[in-house]
Amino acid sequence: MALKGLHPFISFGLAILVWEAAIRCLAIPAYKFPGPLAVAEAMKELALSGRLLASVVASLFRVTWGFYLAACAAIPLGLVLGIYGSARAFLNPIVQFLRPISPLAWIPVALMWLGIGDRSAIFLIFLSSFFPLLVFTMSAVLGIKVTYIRVGLNFGVTGLKRYTKILLPAIMPDIITGLRITLGTAWLVIVAAEMIAVKSGLGYLIIDGRNSMRMDYVVAAMIVIGIIGLVLDWTVSRLEMLPSVRWIHKRR
Amino acid sequence: MKKIEVKGLSKSYNERRKKRRSPGDCRYGHGCLVLKDLDFQIEEGSFTCFIGPSGCGKSTLFRIMAGFETPTTGEVLIDGIPVLGPSTRHIFVFQEDGLFPWLTAMENVAIGAKHISDPLEREGEIRDFLDMVGLKGFEDHYPHELSGGMRRRAEVARALIANPEILLMDEPFGALDFITRLQMREEMVNVHQMFDSTILFITHDIDEALQLGDRIIMLSGRPSSIKADISLPFPHPRDLTVGEIASLRKEIYFHIGIHAAL
Numbered sequence: 001m002a003l004k005g006l007h008p009f010i011s012f013g014l015a016i017l018v019w020e021a022a023i024r025c026l027a028i029p030a031y032k033f034p035g036p037l038a039v040a041e042a043m044k045e046l047a048l049s050g051r052l053l054a055s056v057v058a059s060l061f062r063v064t065w066g067f068y069l070a071a072c073a074a075i076p077l078g079l080v081l082g083i084y085g086s087a088r089a090f091l092n093p094i095v096q097f098l099r100p101i102s103p104l105a106w107i108p109v110a111l112m113w114l115g116i117g118d119r120s121a122i123f124l125i126f127l128s129s130f131f132p133l134l135v136f137t138m139s140a141v142l143g144i145k146v147t148y149i150r151v152g153l154n155f156g157v158t159g160l161k162r163y164t165k166i167l168l169p170a171i172m173p174d175i176i177t178g179l180r181i182t183l184g185t186a187w188l189v190i191v192a193a194e195m196i197a198v199k200s201g202l203g204y205l206i207i208d209g210r211n212s213m214r215m216d217y218v219v220a221a222m223i224v225i226g227i228i229g230l231v232l233d234w235t236v237s238r239l240e241m242l243p244s245v246r247w248i249h250k251r252r
Numbered sequence: 253m254k255k256i257e258v259k260g261l262s263k264s265y266n267e268r269r270k271k272r273r274s275p276g277d278c279r280y281g282h283g284c285l286v287l288k289d290l291d292f293q294i295e296e297g298s299f300t301c302f303i304g305p306s307g308c309g310k311s312t313l314f315r316i317m318a319g320f321e322t323p324t325t326g327e328v329l330i331d332g333i334p335v336l337g338p339s340t341r342h343i344f345v346f347q348e349d350g351l352f353p354w355l356t357a358m359e360n361v362a363i364g365a366k367h368i369s370d371p372l373e374r375e376g377e378i379r380d381f382l383d384m385v386g387l388k389g390f391e392d393h394y395p396h397e398l399s400g401g402m403r404r405r406a407e408v409a410r411a412l413i414a415n416p417e418i419l420l421m422d423e424p425f426g427a428l429d430f431i432t433r434l435q436m437r438e439e440m441v442n443v444h445q446m447f448d449s450t451i452l453f454i455t456h457d458i459d460e461a462l463q464l465g466d467r468i469i470m471l472s473g474r475p476s477s478i479k480a481d482i483s484l485p486f487p488h489p490r491d492l493t494v495g496e497i498a499s500l501r502k503e504i505y506f507h508i509g510i511h512a513a514l
Contacts, residue, residue, distance in 0.1 A: 150320050151350050153338040155363050155414065165363075169354035247353035247396045 034216040039223065042216035051205070056224065058201040059190050062118060066125025067186045073126075074133035075175065079167075081134070082141025095134060103128040103189050107196050120197035121190065128189040129182045136178030140171035173240070173248035180236040187229050202228075255296035255418065255450045256317065260326035262475070263287040263312055283324075286312050288475035290326070299444045299451045301461035304471035304479075310454045311347070313471070314420050317452070318344040330418065340367070342418035343411040347426060347454075350407050351395040357382060357406045358391040364414035381409040385439070401432040405439075412447060421453045425460075437463050441488050458504055462492055470507070480507060 016036050022028070023035040030038055046052035081088045081095075103124045110120040144167070152166045194203025202221050209217030239245065264283035286309040294300055302310050315321045317328050319338040328335045330342065343364070344350075351360045361378045368374040382391055385405035387398075395403050404424060411419055425436045437460060444451055444464070455461050461468050462484065470480035482504070486497050 147346050147348060147350050148352060150318075150338070150344065151346070151352070151363075153320070154318065154340070154344050155410075156338075156340050156366065157363065166352070169352070172354070243394060244354040247394060 031213060031215055034219055038216045039219045042214070043220040043223070046205075046217065046220055052220075052224065055200065055202045055205045055221070056228065058198075059194065059203065060228070062121045062193070062198075062201065063125055063183075063186050063190050065118075066122040066190075067129050067183060069122070070126045070129035070133055070182070070186075071179065074130045075137050078134045078137025079141060081138040082171075083167075088138070092138070095131060099131040099135065104192055107193070111197060116197055116199075118198065121193040121201070124193040124197065125186045125190055129186045132182045132185060133178055136182070137171065137175060140174035140178070141167070143174070144170045169244060173245045176236065176239045176245060180233060180240075183232050183236055184229065187225070187232060191225060253296045254293045255298075255330065256294040256452075257329040257332075258290050258292050258313075258317070258326070259329065261287055261290040261313070261316065261323050261328065262325045263309070263316060263321070264324050264475075285475040287316075287323075288477055290476075290478065292469065292478060292481070294450060294452065295466075296450055297448055298466045299453065299464055300467045300469060301465035302452065302454045302469050302471060303456065303458060303461050304476070306456070308471050308473065309476040310471055311422050313476075314344070314422050314452065314454060317418075318342055318420050320344070340364075340414050341416055342420060343414050343416040345407055345411050345419065345421040345424045347422045347424070349395065349403060351403055351410070353395045356392045356394055357387055357398065357402075360395070360406055361410045361413055364410040364412075367414070377413060381413045382406070385409045399432075400428050401436065404428065404436060408439075408443070412443065412449075416449055419449045419451045421451065423454045423456065426456065433457075433460070438489075440464055445488075458501065458508075459492055462497060462501055462504075463490055468504070470504070472508075480504075 020036050023033065034042070043052065046055075081091055106124060106127055107120075110123050114120040114123055148166055148170055152162055157165055190201070191203035191206065194201035195207040198204060202225050205221040206218050209215065209221065240249070262285065264285040266283055290313065302313070304310055312321070316323050317335065319335045319342070335342075338344075351357075352363070355363070358378055361381055362374070365374050365378055368377055379388075379391070382388060385408060387402060387406055387409070390398060390402060395406070398406065408424070425433045428436060440451075440453075441464060453461075453464060455464075465484050467484060468480070468482040469478055470482070471477070472479045482500065484497070484500075490497055492498060492501055
């Protein structure tokens with residue numbers, strides 16, 4: 001179908017039309033909720049002043065660091081917990097206990113220890129990504145088909161090769177899915193973290209817009225957050241198309 | 253010469269489920285005896301088929317012979333030496349897909365070719381084996397890009413290139429369609445003639461066992477024991493509808509309680 005690639009554009013176009021129509025029909029004043037044109041104007045203003053780019057860069061910087069540190073810590077630890085039953089018996093209860101505590105609950109602790117600034121925001125992103133990634137990695141290891149392990153043993157795949165040839169490739173699809181979901185969560189949390197812990201970034205742009213009664217800034221920032229979220233997700237989803245990873249989708 | 257000796261082999265599992273899996277002597281908290289006092293020998297270079305109903309412990313027996321599991325009592329000797337763990341000397345071909353899905357056909361077969369030290373020679377060998385099982389041109393395909401029959405062939409190639417003394421095949425063609433199964437049977441007869449490996453082969457299909465084996469061991473019961481041990485000194489190719497093998501076939505069907513229309 002020629003329409004195939006156009007579907008998202010049609011739905012977004014319709015959504016904007018409905019939005020504009022609702023603002024006009026219900027006579028909603030701009031200070032309560034701005035229409036699409038006002039938001040486009042605000043976005044242009046923010047872009048031209050350089051504030052939009054600065055906010056995006058600040059937010060991405062924190063998410064990248066927090067997410068990266070979480071991946072570096074959670075994936076190796078998840079491997080250990082997945083491989084060694086005794087480590088799992090000791091640490092898994094703690095992990096499962098800490099996991100449901102929202103990273104937002106840590107905000108006061110983060111501010112007390114790390115102060116207002118990047119370090120607090122990065123710490124909160126780290127927390128939001130660390131536990132899910134840890135659990136994803138651990139259950140990926142536990143979910144490896146026993147056949148693969150036996151084939152490895154049978155053909156004498158030993159030592160480091162057991163990990164590089166079997167364990168890591170076997171869990172790679174799950175890890176990539178985990179990264180994809182976790183990155184989404186991290187991007188959710190950054191806004192909340194920036195509302196409280198720092199004075200820059202897209203989250204701060206929203207809270208600052210609210211304080212100065214600029215709802216058009218608030219909605220503009222929301223739209224940018226949505227777009228970046230899409231781009232981040234799409235980027236990680238590309239990894240799922242790697243030939244050595246795609247098998248998992250064929251199997252299911 | 254005796255290649256494999258199974259002596260007084262028993263295996264019981266601890267039943268951890270609350271519900272009983274099947275009737276019999278498997279009670280919660282008790283060991284569930286799957287194999288009881290199995291004794292048999294396998295001749296070197298022979299092709300032995302194991303048949304028996306589902307859940308009779310054929311796969312368990314094979315996993316023990318391969319060294320993946322340990323027997324509760326008794327032992328398995330290969331060349332007089334007890335099996336203590338998995339080894340490239342006895343390669344297992346799995347019921348389900350045993351190929352690594354993250355490796356291409358070529359890379360999968362390479363897993364079995366580690367003993368060839370010269371890289372050029374190794375690649376040549378891998379290509380020859382893939383060619384032999386009819387996978388020329390599919391070297392760089394991933395398992396999910398191959399058909400079920402091709403995957404089985406690649407797995408057989410991976411097992412054979414390792415030059416194992418024993419091949420343990422657990423219903424390797426169970427998931428294939430009928431025509432492909434017949435083709436694979438024919439290829440197994442060739443494999444048996446071309447390679448020196450001692451082959452042990454689980455199947456549910458009596459005709460498959462009659463076509464392939466030098467010998468059929470029939471297991472059944474719970475715990476499982478040998479119900480029949482049939483020698484098949486017939487040349488290949490075999491026509492199951494005439495002669496001694498036809499009456500043997502009738503006898504086996506009769507033995508498992510199926511009489512009509514076969």
